[in-house]
Amino acid sequence: MTSYDAIVVGAGPAGASAALALARAGRRVVMVERGLFPGAKNVYGGVIYGRVLDDIIPAWWEEVPFDRWVVRRSTMVMTPNQSLSIDYRTDAWADAPYNGMTATRSRFDAWLAGRAVAEGATLVTSTVATGLIRDQRGAVVGVRTDRDGAELLAPVVVAADGVNSFLAKEAGLLPKADAAHHTLGVKEVLKLPTEVINDRFGVSNHQGVDIEMLGCTGEVPGGGFLYTNTDSVSIGVVLSLPQLAASGRRPESFIADLKEHPSIAPLLRGATLGEYSAHLIPEGGFHVMPKLAVDGMVLTGDAAGMTLAAGIWLEGVNFAIGSGWTAGQAIDRALATGDVSASGLASYRSDLEESFVLADHRRLRRAPGLVLSERVQQRYPGLVCDLAESFFTVTNPTPKAGGRKWLQAATKKHGVRLRHLVRDGWEGMRTFG
Amino acid sequence: MNNRWQGVSFTDRLATVDYRVGERAHIVVDSDVCRSCTTKACVTACPANLFAPTAEGGILFNYEDCFECGTCYMVCNNDGAITWTYPDGGFGVVFHRG
Ligand SMILES: Cc1cc2nc3c(=O)[nH]c(=O)nc-3n(C[C@H](O)[C@H](O)[C@H](O)COP(=O)(O)OP(=O)(O)OC[C@H]3O[C@@H](n4cnc5c(N)ncnc54)[C@H](O)[C@@H]3O)c2cc1C
Ligand code: SF4
Ligand code: SF4
Numbered sequence: 001m002t003s004y005d006a007i008v009v010g011a012g013p014a015g016a017s018a019a020l021a022l023a024r025a026g027r028r029v030v031m032v033e034r035g036l037f038p039g040a041k042n043v044y045g046g047v048i049y050g051r052v053l054d055d056i057i058p059a060w061w062e063e064v065p066f067d068r069w070v071v072r073r074s075t076m077v078m079t080p081n082q083s084l085s086i087d088y089r090t091d092a093w094a095d096a097p098y099n100g101m102t103a104t105r106s107r108f109d110a111w112l113a114g115r116a117v118a119e120g121a122t123l124v125t126s127t128v129a130t131g132l133i134r135d136q137r138g139a140v141v142g143v144r145t146d147r148d149g150a151e152l153l154a155p156v157v158v159a160a161d162g163v164n165s166f167l168a169k170e171a172g173l174l175p176k177a178d179a180a181h182h183t184l185g186v187k188e189v190l191k192l193p194t195e196v197i198n199d200r201f202g203v204s205n206h207q208g209v210d211i212e213m214l215g216c217t218g219e220v221p222g223g224g225f226l227y228t229n230t231d232s233v234s235i236g237v238v239l240s241l242p243q244l245a246a247s248g249r250r251p252e253s254f255i256a257d258l259k260e261h262p263s264i265a266p267l268l269r270g271a272t273l274g275e276y277s278a279h280l281i282p283e284g285g286f287h288v289m290p291k292l293a294v295d296g297m298v299l300t301g302d303a304a305g306m307t308l309a310a311g312i313w314l315e316g317v318n319f320a321i322g323s324g325w326t327a328g329q330a331i332d333r334a335l336a337t338g339d340v341s342a343s344g345l346a347s348y349r350s351d352l353e354e355s356f357v358l359a360d361h362r363r364l365r366r367a368p369g370l371v372l373s374e375r376v377q378q379r380y381p382g383l384v385c386d387l388a389e390s391f392f393t394v395t396n397p398t399p400k401a402g403g404r405k406w407l408q409a410a411t412k413k414h415g416v417r418l419r420h421l422v423r424d425g426w427e428g429m430r431t432f433g
Numbered sequence: 434m435n436n437r438w439q440g441v442s443f444t445d446r447l448a449t450v451d452y453r454v455g456e457r458a459h460i461v462v463d464s465d466v467c468r469s470c471t472t473k474a475c476v477t478a479c480p481a482n483l484f485a486p487t488a489e490g491g492i493l494f495n496y497e498d499c500f501e502c503g504t505c506y507m508v509c510n511n512d513g514a515i516t517w518t519y520p521d522g523g524f525g526v527v528f529h530r531g
Binding site: 041179182189234247273279 | 441445446447449450453472474477478480481482500501502503504506507508509519520521522523525526527528529530531
């Protein structure tokens with residue numbers, strides 16, 4: 001049997017990046033992936049912010065399997081029959097080094113894992129890591145698999161097994177179930193011809209649009225998203241699990257409502273369902289992130305809850321890549337010193353603190369709570385839309401009431417006190433500032 | 434056009450998803466435990482709509498069209514009702530447009 005320096009469980013972005021770092025350092029590394037191919041089990045919004053790859057794969061944009069480069073980012077605040085958007089566009093994002101790309105995970109994840117293989121990593125697909133193997137002192141020394149019961153042994157295991165990480169649970173690093181810190185994402189990919197998408201969204205070939213939405217999930221805290229792919233549009237919602245379960249409303253009904261919204265329906269006219277899918281998102285952020293290293297094992301990407309989910313603005317793939325890459329380098333150093341205990345692997349965490357991965361998480365640690373709060377979810381979208389309506393409505397011959405009156409009327413109607421508005425505004429500055 | 438959107442039946446919806454169905458049921462629901470459950474959270478939240486309440490207050494479950502998302506075990510508050518594992522390697526859902 002081949003012996004390995006490290007076993008990576010999961011060939012998603014985190015696992016592939018860890019394997020790439022280790023392979024490049026000359027280590028013998030194997031990725032174990034339960035899917036038929038890397039990406040087969042993975043679902044996201046999705047836009048990938050690729051700059052994290054600059055140092056890892058120079059000129060990555062020349063080979064990455066993307067759909068469209070995002071040139072328009074919109075945030076839409078809505079009620080069932082109103083919407084107000086902030087819409088930013090720059091065609092500079094359609095040139096290197098680019099900002100974000102829409103991409104399909106079955107292609108992107110397979111590409112990244114393939115890059116690791118090209119540099120010497122081994123990929124074993126259609127294989128589940130079913131449990132941890134430990135030595136007498138409790139250190140992780142390998143994994144059991146469901147491939148003829150085979151066991152894989154190595155000094156270090158990388159848990160890159162995503163949001164439900166059963167490896168982290170088995171090691172006692174994550175609770176068995178934690179609905180309060182997870183949201184459910186449900187998505188429909190709707191097929192539309194490329195030219196129709198170009199015309200409706202005002203872009204040319206290879207240019208894409210990303211729209212995030214707040215106020216479209218009724219009584220359940222969450223948000224919506226819409227992304228343009230080459231010849232399809234991805235539309236979906238993200239829903240807080242406990243409130244979804246208590247709501248009595250089925251997940252797909254939120255997408256159905258969103259698709260009928262007057263600002264969204266015309267964009268989708270004539271589209272047909274290409275694929276329906278769902279996946280969980282770790283939304284707890286910095287406060288609930290588990291310990292990242294134990295003796296013989298590190299946690300990366302969603303297994304460590306590393307999606308930056310400021311409510312509706314989701315960045316997870318870049319964080320998975322950043323953490324996997326950093327983990328791979330830290331493991332290489334630990335292997336060189338011969339100390340793969342938790343303290344030998346501790347530079348993984350300190351390196352992450354230095355990088356965007358934990359710096360952004362620390363900075364935005366209050367964002368999930370704020371964006372999913374009752375006022376931001378239930379009251380502000382209506383308030384903001386009503387203010388916009390007052391501002392843009394011409395009421396002749398009645399004279400204009402003016403800003404203060406409008407604000408008074410809107411806050412009263414939506415049950416918001418001015419001091420709450422001021423406090424939340426301040427909280428927003430602290431959170432995002 | 435509204436009716437058409439609302440009209441996507443679950444059969445049509447799941448017909449867009451590719452599965453390699455394994456022989457082993459990777460999720461098992463103990464309907465006896467479910468009888469005492471007052472929330473039936475899984476019935477509401479499972480995105481693939483795989484939990485069907487029975488007349489006796491239990492649950493009828495079919496693993497074949499599962500997304501392997503984990504929602505059901507996260508929202509279920511009755512210990513022992515759901516035994517949750519991944520399908521054997523290579524089986525289960527195959528997303529092509531995730
Ligand atoms: C609805 C939704 C929208 C999102 N939108 C965005 C977005 O627009 N942009 C963005 O950057 N991020 C987005 N994210 C977050 C992003 O998808 C994740 O953060 C990212 O996929 C995490 O990568 P990962 O490698 O850690 O985990 P994953 O991508 O989940 O990969 C884990 C891998 O491990 C495998 N695996 C699991 N257990 C085992 C086992 N026991 N044995 C073998 N293999 C195993 C799985 O098959 C999988 O391939 C979104 C997520 C969701 C759900
Ligand atoms: S599976 Fe859990 S949530 Fe569903 S009915 Fe049974 S006990 Fe209730
Ligand atoms: S894992 Fe997800 S799709 Fe499968 S039964 Fe549970 S909730 Fe439904």
